[in-house]
Amino acid sequence: MDLGDGILLRPLLTGDGTELAAAYSRNRAHLAPWEPARSEGFFTAAWQKAHVEESLRAVAQGRSAAFVLEDAGARIVGRLNLSDIVRGVFLSAHLGYWIDQDLTGRGLMRRAVAAVCAQARDDLGLHRVQAATLVHNEASQHVLRANGFTEIGRAPRYLRIAGEWQDHLLFQRILDDAPTARA
Numbered sequence: 439m440d441l442g443d444g445i446l447l448r449p450l451l452t453g454d455g456t457e458l459a460a461a462y463s464r465n466r467a468h469l470a471p472w473e474p475a476r477s478e479g480f481f482t483a484a485w486q487k488a489h490v491e492e493s494l495r496a497v498a499q500g501r502s503a504a505f506v507l508e509d510a511g512a513r514i515v516g517r518l519n520l521s522d523i524v525r526g527v528f529l530s531a532h533l534g535y536w537i538d539q540d541l542t543g544r545g546l547m548r549r550a551v552a553a554v555c556a557q558a559r560d561d562l563g564l565h566r567v568q569a570a571t572l573v574h575n576e577a578s579q580h581v582l583r584a585n586g587f588t589e590i591g592r593a594p595r596y597l598r599i600a601g602e603w604q605d606h607l608l609f610q611r612i613l614d615d616a617p618t619a620r621a
Contacts, residue, residue, distance in 0.1 A: 441507070441549045445515065445541070450504035452494060454514060455487030458506070461514040461538065462486070468539035472575060475601045493519075500525070503562060507537065507550060515541055518554050520567065529565035531558060535581075542577065548584045555585060559613035566613060570596060570606040579607065587611040 439447045462469070463481045470476075479485045496502040501523050507516030515538035520531040533554065537547045558564040569587060571578040579589075587609040595603035 439553050441546050441553070443541075443544060443546060444510040445546050446508045447505055447518070447550050447553050448508060450490060450493055450497070450506055450517075452490065454506060455490045456483040457512070457514040458486040458490065458517070459483040461517075465536070465539055469536055471600050472536070472572065472578075473600070474598060496521075503531075503554070503557065505550075505554060507541075507546065516547065516550065518550055520554065520558055520562070520564075523562070523564070529563065531562075531564055531567055533567050533569040535578075548581050551581055551585045555611060555613060564613055566610055568608065568610045570608050572599060573605050573607055579609075582609045582611075585611065586615070 441447055459482055462476075466476075466481065493502065493504045497504055501521075503520040503523070505518040506514045507518075509515050516536060518533070518535040520533055523531040533551070535547060535551065535554075537550075555567055558567055567587075568590075569578075569582055570593065571582070573592070588611070589607055590610050591608045593606045593608055596606040596608075597604060
């Protein structure tokens with residue numbers, strides 16, 4: 439799917455490991471405050487190739503959906519995931535995402551999240567998507583609110599990010615409802 443500015447949203451593919459390693463390496467300092475502490479191995483093509491294979495197994499088993507953002511030069515410049523897909527009476531998943539430091543503030547992630555939510559509803563048959571942001575991550579909160587997510591609470595010491603257990607704000611979007619953006 440074309441998001442504008444020469445950026446495409448597409449499914450994660452088997453051969454993406456090397457380019458993901460380059461993307462994570464290029465954005466290492468940019469992502470560090472928002473992600474778990476990463477080992478040196480995480481930034482290698484070998485680690486990313488193995489992780490891509492693991493991610494694609496989870497996709498094949500219906501436990502997740504994995505996407506990347508790709509620029510006109512076929513460089514990976516972002517990632518989106520629907521993880522922990524639960525079927526049955528819940529029909530829910532967790533959303534995670536990041537974008538290249540040089541592409542922030544252009545509305546690309548807002549459009550990518552909208553597209554992934556549409557796929558979650560239309561292709562995966564999900565009812566709800568949940569996301570969590572660090573309390574001080576206003577940019578991510580803006581993306582979620584612009585896509586009709588509502589804040590549902592605060593989770594103390596929710597995830598170990600940047601080496602510390604940190605509080606997060608929890609958001610959800612009921613996919614059957616029309617997204618009423620509150621940007």
